[in-house]
Amino acid sequence: MTDEPLEFIEPVELKAKMDGGAPLLVVDARNPDEFAARHIPGARNVPVADMPEALEQIAAAKPDLVVTTCGSSGRGEKAAQVMARSGFTQVAVLRGGLAAWRAQGFTSDGADPA
Numbered sequence: 001m002t003d004e005p006l007e008f009i010e011p012v013e014l015k016a017k018m019d020g021g022a023p024l025l026v027v028d029a030r031n032p033d034e035f036a037a038r039h040i041p042g043a044r045n046v047p048v049a050d051m052p053e054a055l056e057q058i059a060a061a062k063p064d065l066v067v068t069t070c071g072s073s074g075r076g077e078k079a080a081q082v083m084a085r086s087g088f089t090q091v092a093v094l095r096g097g098l099a100a101w102r103a104q105g106f107t108s109d110g111a112d113p114a
Contacts, residue, residue, distance in 0.1 A: 003011055006080050009092040011101045017065070018042070025063035026094075029070045029079040038110035040069060040094075040101055048075045049064070051082045069094040069101075 015096040017024055017052065019039075028035050034046045035045040048070075058066060061079040066088060076093045083091045100107060 005094040006077055006084070007077075008095040010095050011104045011106060014067055014094055015104070015106055022065065023063050024065040024067060024071060025028065025058065025061050026067045027058065027079060028098075029068055029075040032073065036100065036110060038102075038108045039109065040098065041109045043069065043109075046079070048078045048082070050088075051079050055086050057090075058083070063090075063091045065092060067092050067094055070096040070097045072099050 002029060006092065014026070018026075020075045026040050027046050027050070028039050028043040029046060029048040030039075032045060035043075037047070038050050044058075046058070066083060068079040068083070070076040070079075073096060076097055080091045096103070098108065
């Protein structure tokens with residue numbers, strides 16, 4: 001997909017970083033309807049198609065780490081590639097996306113209570 005190898009983070013590692021208060025930003029690359037239905041608590045919705053325009057705002061948040069995600073991994077990987085090509089050095093893809101997060105039993109926010 002890209003010349004640069006992508007970094008991945010496991011759901012358990014991301015949860016530990018979040019619980020520990022690490023300065024990070026979770027960017028969900030799905031469309032707004034998918035995001036509204038269910039997402040990782042605290043995640044910011046930036047559809048992959050909108051990623052180029054949102055990079056300045058993401059950089060302004062000054063997170064030590066940006067973790068991209070989607071339903072499984074595909075759009076999260078695309079978003080991470082855009083960010084890496086734009087100079088972000090601390091970017092990781094959530095391995096397995098929201099599906100893997102939920103498989104670990106971690107909660108998600110959104111309109112869908114299931």
